Amino acid sequence: MLAVRLYEKQDIRLEEAAVPTIGDGELLLKTEAAFLCGTDVRMIKHGHKRYPLILGHEFSGTIAKVGSGVEYYRPGMRVAIAPNMGCGVCRLCIGGNTHLCANYQALGIHIDGGFAGYVRIPAKAVLQGNVMELGADVSFSAGALAEPLSCVYNAFERAAIRAGDAVLIIGAGPIGIMHARLAQTAGAGKVMINDLNSQRAELCKKMVPAVTVVPSEELTETVMTLTGGLGVDVCITACPAATAQEMAIGLMAVNGRVIFFGGLPAGSKAMLDTNLIHYRQIIATGTARASLSQFRKTLDLISAGILKVDDLVTASMPICEFDKAFAKASSADGLKCLLTF
Numbered sequence: 001m002l003a004v005r006l007y008e009k010q011d012i013r014l015e016e017a018a019v020p021t022i023g024d025g026e027l028l029l030k031t032e033a034a035f036l037c038g039t040d041v042r043m044i045k046h047g048h049k050r051y052p053l054i055l056g057h058e059f060s061g062t063i064a065k066v067g068s069g070v071e072y073y074r075p076g077m078r079v080a081i082a083p084n085m086g087c088g089v090c091r092l093c094i095g096g097n098t099h100l101c102a103n104y105q106a107l108g109i110h111i112d113g114g115f116a117g118y119v120r121i122p123a124k125a126v127l128q129g130n131v132m133e134l135g136a137d138v139s140f141s142a143g144a145l146a147e148p149l150s151c152v153y154n155a156f157e158r159a160a161i162r163a164g165d166a167v168l169i170i171g172a173g174p175i176g177i178m179h180a181r182l183a184q185t186a187g188a189g190k191v192m193i194n195d196l197n198s199q200r201a202e203l204c205k206k207m208v209p210a211v212t213v214v215p216s217e218e219l220t221e222t223v224m225t226l227t228g229g230l231g232v233d234v235c236i237t238a239c240p241a242a243t244a245q246e247m248a249i250g251l252m253a254v255n256g257r258v259i260f261f262g263g264l265p266a267g268s269k270a271m272l273d274t275n276l277i278h279y280r281q282i283i284a285t286g287t288a289r290a291s292l293s294q295f296r297k298t299l300d301l302i303s304a305g306i307l308k309v310d311d312l313v314t315a316s317m318p319i320c321e322f323d324k325a326f327a328k329a330s331s332a333d334g335l336k337c338l339l340t341f
Helices: 038-046 123-128 140-159 174-185 198-207 216-226 242-250 274-279 292-303 319-330
Strands: 002-008 011-016 027-035 058-066 078-081 118-121 131-133 166-170 190-194 232-237 252-260 283-286 313-318 336-340
Touching: 002 319, 011 319, 027 078, 027 140, 038 319, 058 118, 058 140, 078 140, 131 292, 140 174, 140 232, 140 252, 140 292, 140 336, 166 174, 166 242, 174 190, 174 198, 174 232, 190 198, 190 216, 216 242, 232 242, 242 252, 242 274, 313 319, 319 336
Parallel strands: 166 190, 166 232, 232 252, 252 283, 313 336
Antiparallel strands: 002 011, 027 058, 027 118, 027 336, 058 078, 078 131
């Protein structure tokens, strides 16, 4: 099979690899769809802790083989894979937060992932419920996009968006568009979005027409005008920028909620005005990854037609053209690039 392996910082190779063998309790997945995300780009550009590693944590496929002792799953089943596995016995895992386990492991991060023709799904993932069947009306690309959507849904739950809320999303990439669509399902009164990339801002406007695209140079002025000088009830920083996090605090209304969704590069720090947090009673929080129940919820929302994700795919390439897909992802050209096998 073909696989994309990271050997060192800036050393990513497309190469022939042996199809994985599976043991008792494991599954062999034939990859049908996979996507690059910002995490993959950072790992390639800045390095990682484990080498060599087949990247890819946003993927879906068809079960090719079933190991001894596996129940329910069968060859030919169309599935999406939640990549994060917990230890299974700690307080967080027992509480359903396997994605926050101190010893969590993830496909494409710690274990070989989805940028390959076939993927070995560990027994732990099978037992914890990381393998989720796709409905007949859910495409493989939508199944793969359930991973980033589930992370967005985690933030959506924590933001507790209510009917009539004014919402600002900083970052108009695929993640920002997902945030905007979820905000609309909650009845947000105003949804504003900002991005330094004018191409993405225009794409967002076409895909979510009710959203107000706010130019960066007019961000504060426009937000205050549209909210009558009160500020926004919810701000989500869907970009890895300390300046966005710092700016967000000053744009908040009393009792506002800030979600720091985009993680900062290692070593970066944001200087927050804690007096504003104090006197405006602002809740500032963050979210990381997603629980298995949130992943399953997003698949239900996609299957029910409540949330669209397939239209986020603006390019499609076979895995042998991975270098072109990486160039698109690293330059923020378009939204999501589908890798096929």
